[in-house]
Amino acid sequence: MKNVIGGRIFKTGLSVLATAIICEILNWPAMFAVITAIVTIEPTAADSIKKAFIRFPASAIGAAFAVIFTFLFGDSPISYTLVALCTIIACTKLKLHDGLLVATLTGVAMITTVHDEYISSFFIRLGTTSTGLIVSSIVNLLVIPPNYSTSIIKGFQTLLSNTGKLLMKRGDLSFEHEKEIHDDFEHLINELEKVKKLLYYQKQEWKFHRSNRKYIREFFYMSKKITLLEQIVFHIGNLIFIPFHHLKLNKEKEELISIAFNRLNRILNDPYFSINQEEEMLVSKLTKWFTEQKTQSAFGEVYQEHVSYMKMETVLLFELISIFELTKELHHYYNLEDRHSEPKIVKSSIG
Numbered sequence: 582m583k584n585v586i587g588g589r590i591f592k593t594g595l596s597v598l599a600t601a602i603i604c605e606i607l608n609w610p611a612m613f614a615v616i617t618a619i620v621t622i623e624p625t626a627a628d629s630i631k632k633a634f635i636r637f638p639a640s641a642i643g644a645a646f647a648v649i650f651t652f653l654f655g656d657s658p659i660s661y662t663l664v665a666l667c668t669i670i671a672c673t674k675l676k677l678h679d680g681l682l683v684a685t686l687t688g689v690a691m692i693t694t695v696h697d698e699y700i701s702s703f704f705i706r707l708g709t710t711s712t713g714l715i716v717s718s719i720v721n722l723l724v725i726p727p728n729y730s731t732s733i734i735k736g737f738q739t740l741l742s743n744t745g746k747l748l749m750k751r752g753d754l755s756f757e758h759e760k761e762i763h764d765d766f767e768h769l770i771n772e773l774e775k776v777k778k779l780l781y782y783q784k785q786e787w788k789f790h791r792s793n794r795k796y797i798r799e800f801f802y803m804s805k806k807i808t809l810l811e812q813i814v815f816h817i818g819n820l821i822f823i824p825f826h827h828l829k830l831n832k833e834k835e836e837l838i839s840i841a842f843n844r845l846n847r848i849l850n851d852p853y854f855s856i857n858q859e860e861e862m863l864v865s866k867l868t869k870w871f872t873e874q875k876t877q878s879a880f881g882e883v884y885q886e887h888v889s890y891m892k893m894e895t896v897l898l899f900e901l902i903s904i905f906e907l908t909k910e911l912h913h914y915y916n917l918e919d920r921h922s923e924p925k926i927v928k929s930s931i932g
Contacts, residue, residue: 588725589622592622592721595720596622596716596720597618600614601615603712604709604712607708609705609709609712610705613706613709617636617640617710618712621633621713621718622717624782625721625786626722626786627785628785629721629722630718636714637710637711639672640684640707642668642677642684643684643686643689644691644703644706646663646667646668647660647706648695648700650664651695656692656693664688668684668688669685672685683710687710727786728783729780729782729786730783733807740807741849742849743772744849745846745849746846747762747765747769748846748904751820751842752842752843766821769817773807773814776807780800780807783800795922806911809911809914810911812907816904817900817904819896823900828897837863840863841905844860845901853915854915855912856905864902867898867901867905871898871899875895
């Protein structure tokens with residue numbers, strides 16, 4: 582039950598209850614206020630307050646159209662159509678996109694309740710909308726402030742594991758998993774965007790809720806590591822789209838490339854992102870090979886469709902060396918975090 586009823590669901594229910602009680606006391610119809618309260622609960626208090634200033638004028642537009650078209654056409658199909666269309670067009674033109682849904686719902690639902698009290702109905706709708714917005718914003722601000730730290734840490738660990746697995750698949754030069762690799766890469770990008778969004782939410786929360794220096798420092802290091810991982814994923818994307826069928830490698834070079842992919846997978850799954858002596862020697866070999874490739878020819882290779890400025894070998898080596906460099910930076914930030922944190926905190930933060 583705990584997993585089903587999370588903080589956001591609980592706050593939505595509390596907002597609806599408080600809004601309905603206030604409307605009952607004021608003898609206002611609760612439906613419009615409750616609709617507004619439901620859609621106003623956002624992942625962060627900052628977003629709730631920011632979007633409230635968009636949803637209020639948008640709702641006023643919807644209510645105004647409801648009054649106008651009900652006065653002209655009564656409770657008829659043409660009224661519903663015109664209210665919906667005009668509200669959507671007006672909100673779009675005025676760039677009130679976040680308020681479009683609640684404004685349209687308010688306008689359409691209001692038609693059956695206007696009757697002959699047009700002016701009073703309009704202001705009552707503004708009052709109920711304001712009630713829903715204010716109550717939901719206050720609840721989101723004060724009740725169970727969200728903490729995304731645990732989700733961010735778990736997401737980061739999952740990203741590291743999936744990135745390592747994707748590297749292992751890309752290291753297979755047999756081209757047996759091409760479609761699977763592309764699907765996994767797309768999934769990895771989506772998961773990365775979700776974690777970045779959680780980082781944004783956590784940062785937004787600190788505008789309204791104080792946090793101690795320890796958590797801010799942990800957030801800073803986690804942000805840096807996720808940024809580095811994003812760069813690694815970028816280089817993996819380049820590796821995925823390299824036409825490996827153009828590569829002409831002997832057995833020794835193929836083995837070296839395969840070892841490089843395996844070592845990168847190991848480093849990404851190492852809690853400390855440490856690079857051992859064997860891997861340092863491997864990077865030296867790759868760098869030497871890369872330098873030799875650059876000096877062999879001013880141009881790369883000629884393909885049927887175009888002339889490449891770099892050989893595929895050179896591109897492959899550049900991407901691999903770049904990823905090794907980024908893992909070294911990950912290790913650097915781990916050391917900095919370790920220096921400022923208690924061992925217990927580091928273990929829980931990094932995994």
